[in-house]
Structures are given as C-alpha cells and as structure tokens.
Amino acid sequence: MRQSVSLDRCTRLLNHGPTVLVSAQHEGRRNVMAAAWSMPLDFLPPKVAVVLDKATHTRTLVEADGHFVLNVPPLALAALTHRVGNSSGRDIDKFAHGDVAAEPGPASGAPLVTGCVAWLECRRLPEPHIEQRYDLFLGEVVAAWADDRVFRGGRWHFDGADESLRTIHHIAGGHFLTIGDALKISPDD
C-alpha cells in the first residue's frame, strides 16, 4: 500500500541507484519515459538530478508544467519499463495503450505510475545552462511515497518481500540487474 515518506528520508528511495520512470503532465497531456541516470542531490530540502534528453516529450512537459515525478518501478514492471523507454510520447499516448496506469500526484498533479514501489514528486529547479548544455534537470522533492511492503521505517526491506517487488537497474539494451540482499556494516568491521 502506498504510504507517505517523510522528506528527510526520501533520498533513500533513490540512494541505491534504481532505474526510474520519469512522468509529467501539462494541460491534460501526460507522458512517461525510462531513465537510468538520476540521483539524489541534497538531503533537506531534498533535491534530485535527472538527465532528460532534448528529444523526449517528457522534457517538453516538464519545461511547460514545472513538475515531474521519479517513479521507482519493481521487477514486475521491467517489461513496461523497457517498453516506455523505447517509444516516444511524441508518437503515441503511452497511457492509452493498456498497461500503463497512473493517478495524479497529490502535491504536483504529475502522474504517479501504478505498480511502482516509490514515487518522488518534484518541482523543477530551473537551471537553463546545464539543462541546455548537459540535458541535466534538477528538482526539489515536494512529496514522497513508497509501497510499505518493501519500504517502511525509513528503510528498504526487500529480503522478506516478494521477488517481483525488487528494484531494477538497467545496464544496456534490455539487460537489467535486480537489487540483491541487505548488508549491515557495523563500526567495528
């Protein structure tokens, strides 16, 4: 079930480097794309960075609306992730093709993709120079959510959960790695 995650812990949703779905909307048009290149940028207020290629329709929506969501898809959405990463919202409405569902984020209005295990609603922090030169977009997280079957008490808990809920980490060309098991380092190690 989707639960709110406090902003001071929300960078933990991205800290381990999962591939994300970036979603945005503007004036009734929605889109979603896959992105392997995102990361946290600051703790509080929490900020994130994500690379959005100039060719993407999602980028156009982010620029127009000023908000985006980083959705963290689990293994169950691996095929969907690969598919939305290999088609363009300029050509098709990805939400009209059956398997991609979403609802508006309470804080941003941008789409929260159904079936993901974490969601970070973000307000774009305009930085025109790096957006143009490097396709690098920054955002402040304004609300965060996670599926409490795998994230609760400020931590991921994949070990006891269904395999299909593990995050996925894209390498290239449809090759992914799933996240593995937990490890705790104590100060004496």
Add this chain to the structure above:
Amino acid sequence: MRQSVSLDRCTRLLNHGPTVLVSAQHEGRRNVMAAAWSMPLDFLPPKVAVVLDKATHTRTLVEADGHFVLNVPPLALAALTHRVGNSSGRDIDKFAHGDVAAEPGPASGAPLVTGCVAWLECRRLPEPHIEQRYDLFLGEVVAAWADDRVFRGGRWHFDGADESLRTIHHIAGGHFLTIGDALKISPDD
C-alpha cells in the same frame, strides 16, 4: 584482472547505481571518500556527475588538480567503503592506515583504489555555479577500467562470479544492498 573498457561503453560501469569511492590527488597529497550520489551524464564523450560536499578534502584536491576517479568497490570492500565515508582526509591520511591501497591512474594520475571492480578516470568540467550552489561536479571520462572477472564484453557478469565481487549500494548509516542477478527483457515481453 584490470582491463581497459572502451569509452563508448564505460557509462555501463555506473548505470546500475553503485556506491562509489571518489579519489583525487594534488602535489603528492591523496584522498578518497565514499559517495552514493553519482551517475552517468552522457555517452560519448562520456561524462559523469557526482556530489562533493564543501567539507570534503577530496573536493579541495579535485579543484586543485582537475582530475578525479570514480572507483566502484565490491562487497569485499564494504567495510572499507563505510570507513572512508566516515572519516575526513583533513584529519588523517586514509592511505597511511593500512587497508586502503592505490596506484596512480595512467590517464589522470589520480588514485585507482586497489580491490575495486571498476574505475573511471575523469577530468573535471568546471561549472562553478552548480559546484557552489549544489556541490555538483561534472567530469569527462578519459579512461575506464574494470575487473574482467565481473565485467567483460561490455557487460557486468555477476551471476557466475564470487559474491564478494558484487557491487554495493548504500542506503543510510552502514546499511547497504548488494546488486542481485541479471534479467534480460526481450522486445516481446
């Protein structure tokens, strides 16, 4: 054994979001720190982004020398990664304390930390505004290397290798996740 990785494939070393060790040197002083916040930024020429806090000694060395290395530590170096992430090179010489060894990178002179499974030698791309405002540093990869026990033919191959060679992904406070198994999505999935 450490093998060269072609620049057009080197972003794959970071694509799955491992925690890295950032190392740098200047005029005989060396340092290394841990960073969960790094990502690729472009394919060719390959670029990366990494967050370097103003308090870090490594950042001072990067600013002075203009080079840094993103080293990818495996599970075998988890305790070392946690330790160098919780001490400052302003206070101690981390390389003088026994368990951190390195040799100069052929392309940059910056330290390649022994026992890592991948290394990206980078030249800083100075962007003063985002360095000051967000602690965000960009670099162009000038040489890349990987341990051929786990990365060969342009791909990670953790499944058949020793567990101790898997990459680690920090969450918070000494809690890590190790990378899991491979998954291939075909176009028909």
